[in-house]
């Protein structure tokens with residue numbers, strides 16, 4: 001058994017993050033992923049608090065988890081009631097799991113001011129609830145809520161709560177920094193005090209309100225905690241919980257604590273992305289270890305370094321956590337970035353030093369005109385292709401015209417005014433010249449329609465390509481009186497996603513450039 005056991009609460013505490021709402025199906029799939037990652041305990045939810053979590057616990061029984069144990073969450077009985085008649089404890093006993101976690105108060109101030117009961121009654125609530133669940137044959141973990149704040153205000157009471165829970169038969173005492181305001185040294189002191197008090201294993205559950213959740217978790221482990229609670233991507237109430245995507249590699253790669261296997265650790269990036277997809281959140285590219293930028297190099301000096309010695313600007317091999325090294329191309333880049341980037345894109349274009357230098361100068365020129373290739377790798381790849389003397393573009397624009405008209409309709413119509421856009425364009429494909437026209441709900445849409453109309457007769461499979469996202473940015477840093485506009489387009493054929501960029505003082509031209517790049521990129525890909 002591992003020295004440290006991982007307890008994931010993404011499905012309960014993680015779902016408390018503003019904007020997250022997991023469906024039951026999402027929760028089941030995430031549980032499966034967490035099991036594959038090697039998580040020891042998966043907290044599925046609070047069956048006493050909502051019907052969705054009851055449904056989850058019913059359905060999860062059919063899930064074949066190979067490793068993880070499911071845990072249901074709840075709280076102690078209410079003051080002045082009996083555990084036997086407490087609906088919340090009943091729901092826990094009926095959840096169909098073998099392990100439950102119950103939360104109870106360990107801060108004297110919280111007991112008096114929030115629970116509005118006596119310190120003694122709080123102790124009875126904890127003991128009764130644990131006794132009741134133990135009698136049902138369940139393993140009980142006890143979450144000592146506000147433990148660190150309680151320890152600061154009244155250490156003897158906070159420790160007494162732990163003692164009572166331990167004596168009632170709790171299998172783990174989880175020390176919680178519920179408000180997330182504790183400093184690492186305070187964590188160490190309080191965990192050490194708890195460690196002296198009892199032999200029952202200790203857990204750590206911290207929130208990130210002081211940006212210390214990961215540091216505090218590691219401090220607790222060093223002071224003797226053996227169960228680590230957290231969430232994938234650090235999702236959670238307010239500023240979130242301890243981020244397991246950082247805690248796990250820190251434990252394994254920095255502290256040498258083998259909480260999961262090497263093969264499981266290599267799935268970490270994938271799990272992180274999977275959970276952000278399920279949460280309908282864009283993956284945070286700047287997350288340590290698992291973010292797309294975590295091993296990305298932009299400065300020319302850095303890229304020059306990594307081409308000589310791969311580890312020169314990285315703290316671990318990204319493959320260990322399933323991530324990869326990347327270089328971005330920008331005006332900060334050196335020639336090495338360009339060569340590295342071409343290689344990274346799998347382009348064997350025999351870019352010799354001179355060609356790379358020419359390409360770099362072109363990138364710098366285009367960037368001065370508002371293009372940016374950091375996040376538009378498809379447009380960058382086209383630049384490399386176009387730099388080749390034998391490159392044949394799949395199509396070439398000859399000219400286009402866009403008409404935008406605002407019309408007043410007949411008074412009988414509902415909307416008295418409508419705006420109409422129509423695009424006409426001339427494209428050369430091989431030796432043929434094609435003229436098309438199309439209407440759209442806006443000028444860019446009309447251009448898109450007209451271009452597709454022209455190209456579909458030559459490339460029918462282009463119908464698979466869809467525009468996924470369209471972003472416009474006004475570039476204030478540009479010189480002159482007219483403002484420069486940058487358009488970033490994201491496209492997909494259902495399998496791959498790629499981004500292209502266009503820039504101009506004219507928004508329609510900027511859009512056209514990004515749009516044409518998107519289709520050209522895909523057509524070139526089909527040729528290779």
Ligand SMILES: [Zn+2]
Pocket residue numbers: 013178205207241
């Ligand atoms: Zn919490």
